[in-house]
Amino acid sequence: MSVLDLHSHVVPAATPFSARLRKSDARWARLEPGGEVIVSGRLFRRVRQVAWDLAERREQLTKAGVSGQLLSAMPELFALWAPPPDALEYVRAFNVWLAATVANHGGFFVGLGLVPAQEPVVAAAVLSEVAELGLAGVEIPAVPMESPQWIDFFAEAERLRLLVFVHAVGGAEIASFSDPGLANGVLFPNSIGRAIGGLIANGVLARFPRLQVLASHGGGSLVTMLPRMEYFRERSSAAQELLAESVSDYARRVWFDPLVFDAGLLQALAAVVGEDRIVLGTDYPFMERPLAFLDQVPESLAAAVRQENGARLLAGLRQ
Template sequence: MIDLHTHVVPPRTPFLERLAGSDPRWARLEPAGETGDVIVAGSNFRTVRRVAWDLVERRERLAADGVTGHLLSAMPELFAPWAPAGDALDYARAFNGWLAAEVTGHDGFFTGLGVVPVQDPVAAAALLGEIAGQGLLGVEIPSAPPGAPLHDPVWADFLGEAERLGLLLFVHAVGGALAATFPHPGAANGVVFPSSIGQAVGGLIAAGTLERFPRLRLLASHGGGSLLTSLPRLDFMRATTPALQELMPQPPAVYAQRLWFDPLLFDATLLMALVDVVGADRVVLGTDYPFMGADPVTHLDDPAVPAALAAAIRVTNPQRLLTSLTAPT
């Protein structure tokens, strides 16, 4: 089993002493034995298990469960979209250097995705070559960056450079300001994440972005969320609107079929609906490890999901995607 949606919390963040004292919103980890607290703005944002930062113990536990690989990405709270652009660039370089060094010592069990200063699309684009040179396979980016959505023209150079370098863009759902209106973060997670990722990927389709970047490699978290319910409506609008046909010469589902999705839909019927639209080879294992309180992909063992499909999601599909990212060009 190869898990492509997993997170890591560096044991020392924000790495640079200058940043650590500049603003309390920089997340920092306070380990305490088998758990650790992630402190943000003076409060405990989340308590994490040791496997969130100790990759040696993590690999031992995973191997015992039959897992053969993890693609590591930053805990989304580490995006720091509020930070000044220069500080965010320094932090991104420190995180990427740390992760690139960490993954090299585990015989290929771990691979990694870098981060970029999401508040500065120009600097983010310029950093991609450095990330590729470090051996990282791509970049994790929030579904709702500050300033402008991913389909806005300000992100065109970033997307084009990611396409040119053959990097994977892992678009991860985020809560944003709306999440803060809920009485519990779990409620916000359940409601906001599906709409956030659905809007991000749907925007890339509807605005013609994926038409302009046909070789862009993009993995959408949480099964694409609400995208599945948006595609028929978008297809109807396209069929009756010539301007949309110029933006999308092909039906919206065709663009969705170019992307990859994790299976975090929590329901076998929804998963099968996604597979019917995008294809059995476009869903890859992702579990949000180590942040879920229970196994979030038990629906892969539902009788409604063919055993061959479940095996492909767990093993064949992620292996094929990783091979495409590491194969010589």
């Protein structure tokens, strides 16, 4: 069985890919020699060599029994603050770089591109470029996406059979917390739950039944929203017209990683969406053994997550 890690990140050594962008605004994340990631002129984090050196990463992962990885940008590379023209130049450069990089590794890596999420209409237009580059889909931040301005984006992603990986974000609220790790624990589950819940509540997943969405961090707070949403759907003819099936049925159309940090929570998620909708994802290389709790869940669930579901997801993108 393949062991495919579908939630892993990369930090390009060349980011933000041009001297013009680097000089235009200090907020562009950049990687300094030695692994220092600088954002807004300050040290954001230190990363290991495997964050940018994919040859070294592949060697280490192969030794560890991993068969492949789906690569996506470090979330700080979303650059939602960037002016639209700069954002478009940046994501195009990232996508070209990623496509060329994964092509050098014999299929071990699969790539997810970026789009300028601050402009959904432009993001939709970029999807055809992503497909032409041979990337498997795109990673987007967990922002509210249920509004009509995102419809063309999801329609195009469905048409092109591209995966949409929705990644949790902390946003400006992080600044109000004393500790970044604890801020992550509070903000990430809420942001991803809000994003996926919105796609269900406004009928986006109902409208695009073949859309492939992967939610980071186990969908966060989503599983706690579903019973409340269903309570109101059952009591509203307008809601039932929008959502012909139960809200849990739409949740079962989404893929989830298992990054909930607790065996009981993962089992609760599996009970709602099914063991077959949870794929291996580790947040590599930024966390140390985040899935140790998989040893505490039923063997069937652990095996499905570790060895079965990821291959089915990637195979389905080509159908």
